[in-house]
Amino acid sequence: MMAANPLIHGPSTPAELLLADVHVLDPRAGIDVRHDVLVRDGYIAELAEPGGIDGPEGIETVHGQGRHLLPAFFDPHVHLRTPGQEHKEDLETGTRAAAAGGFGAVIAMPNTEPVIDSAPLLRSLRDSAAREARVPVGFLAAITRGLEGEELTEMAELREGGALGFTDDGLPVRSAGTLRKALQYQRLCGGVISLHEEDPTLSRGGSIREGAVSAALGIGGIPTVSESTMVARDAALAGYERARVHFQHLSCAASVQAVTHAKATGVSVSAEVTPHHLLLSEEDVRGMDTRMKMNPPLPSEEDRQALVAGLREGAIDCVATDHAPHAREEKEVPFEQAPMGTTGLETAFAALYTGLVLTGELPLALRVERMTAGAALFDLPTPRIAPGEPANLTLIDLDAEWIAGEHGWESRSDNCCFAGRRLRGRVLLTVAAGAVVYRERAFSVVAA
Numbered sequence: 001m002m003a004a005n006p007l008i009h010g011p012s013t014p015a016e017l018l019l020a021d022v023h024v025l026d027p028r029a030g031i032d033v034r035h036d037v038l039v040r041d042g043y044i045a046e047l048a049e050p051g052g053i054d055g056p057e058g059i060e061t062v063h064g065q066g067r068h069l070l071p072a073f074f075d076p077h078v079h080l081r082t083p084g085q086e087h088k089e090d091l092e093t094g095t096r097a098a099a100a101g102g103f104g105a106v107i108a109m110p111n112t113e114p115v116i117d118s119a120p121l122l123r124s125l126r127d128s129a130a131r132e133a134r135v136p137v138g139f140l141a142a143i144t145r146g147l148e149g150e151e152l153t154e155m156a157e158l159r160e161g162g163a164l165g166f167t168d169d170g171l172p173v174r175s176a177g178t179l180r181k182a183l184q185y186q187r188l189c190g191g192v193i194s195l196h197e198e199d200p201t202l203s204r205g206g207s208i209r210e211g212a213v214s215a216a217l218g219i220g221g222i223p224t225v226s227e228s229t230m231v232a233r234d235a236a237l238a239g240y241e242r243a244r245v246h247f248q249h250l251s252c253a254a255s256v257q258a259v260t261h262a263k264a265t266g267v268s269v270s271a272e273v274t275p276h277h278l279l280l281s282e283e284d285v286r287g288m289d290t291r292m293k294m295n296p297p298l299p300s301e302e303d304r305q306a307l308v309a310g311l312r313e314g315a316i317d318c319v320a321t322d323h324a325p326h327a328r329e330e331k332e333v334p335f336e337q338a339p340m341g342t343t344g345l346e347t348a349f350a351a352l353y354t355g356l357v358l359t360g361e362l363p364l365a366l367r368v369e370r371m372t373a374g375a376a377l378f379d380l381p382t383p384r385i386a387p388g389e390p391a392n393l394t395l396i397d398l399d400a401e402w403i404a405g406e407h408g409w410e411s412r413s414d415n416c417c418f419a420g421r422r423l424r425g426r427v428l429l430t431v432a433a434g435a436v437v438y439r440e441r442a443f444s445v446v447a448a
């Protein structure tokens with residue numbers, strides 16, 4: 001059904017690179033060992049034991065010294081703010097942030113200005129990406145016109161124009177009848193339907209999670225049932241229509257249970273969770289820092305632990321950043337007036353490595369799997385480190401410590417909830433779709 005290539009990137013030069021003595025970790029390929037990796041013309045040409053490959057003449061050698069080489073990450077949920085809000089982010093800065101975070105591809109949300117709800121708008125956005133995007137970007141189109149929740153978009157036409165799927169992210173699809181109709185069209189035109197789950201009659205007016213902290217601060221709270229009842233409703237609809245839905249940014253135990261139940265009964269659902277919901281809690285909101293204000297809000301500690309368990313055990317399929325840039329002046333207002341969202345592309349790996357892998361809560365290999373699993377959910381090839389595969393790689397120094405944001409950001413916005421934290425794990429080099437898209441400034445490479 002889909003005519004156009006769903007992932008678009010700007011002009012690039014195929015990499016010619018010898019990655020010497022790197023610790024290759026690709027759980028799907030079953031590799032966890034030191035290797036030399038030769039990249040030629042943007043493809044992985046050869047893997048051999050360290051010292052086993054003589055760099056061909058004129059090819060740059062990167063001396064890995066045992067640092068980890070992973071498949072580049074895949075983020076199924078980012079906001080690149082183009083068109084219309086380029087003061088927050090654009091295709092160039094957003095994909096530069098992705099590259100700096102070790103991501104080899106991202107999927108952008110359609111809640112822009114205007115909303116991506118027609119084929120001509122999608123076409124012009126994809127044309128921009130073909131000029132500006134540093135890493136491949138896929139686009140979701142809106143489920144309903146203008147995200148108004150009423151009239152469906154021309155889903156078949158949008159699919160033919162390259163939409164990977166559909167979402168009204170930022171908002172829920174309030175009407176079950178409207179979502180049911182969208183699921184019926186999905187059967188005809190394919191594409192994933194991604195859902196931001198929230199019942200506005202329950203979340204109304206809330207800025208943070210309803211609970212002890214919202215009571216203590218006197219800030220309106222969003223109850224967990226605002227999300228979990230909608231997850232349960234939409235899983236039931238997906239089951240009834242034999243459709244396929246993806247739940248965005250789960251934030252509570254009850255939602256994890258609803259997804260677990262749906263999967264157990266054979267419904268085709270998948271789910272994502274963000275680094276901030278895995279690592280932070282409502283306690284982090286006490287300082288009223290607006291960078292801690294996001295939708296869904298930061299969870300209780302109990303819910304946070306359920307999200308970690310859900311990711312580990314597979315109820316939650318993948319990690320997504322929900323990278324949501326906002327300009328400083330927009331965030332520097334009283335807490336309740338501030339827009340919701342945090343950036344996350346540049347800190348995702350290090351924050352999770354520091355907060356979950358080093359603490360023993362999530363094995364590194366599983367965590368790599370969960371940071372690349374989003375691709376298959378959107379019917380895209382999963383990056384693999386194997387001969388013949390296109391090079392989608394990220395080289396990481398697991399021992400490097402850095403303070404998030406200390407040297408600024410690649411993103412145009414700096415509303416990162418992890419800013420100022422000491423993190424372990426630094427992305428040194430990213431190769432996406434066969435091209436070198438990022439090099440860490442201080443990381444020296446030696447030419448052959």
Ligand SMILES: [Zn+2]
Nearest residue numbers: 169170196295
């Ligand atoms: Zn959302």
Ligand SMILES: [Zn+2]
Nearest residue numbers: 109169170322
């Ligand atoms: Zn979002």
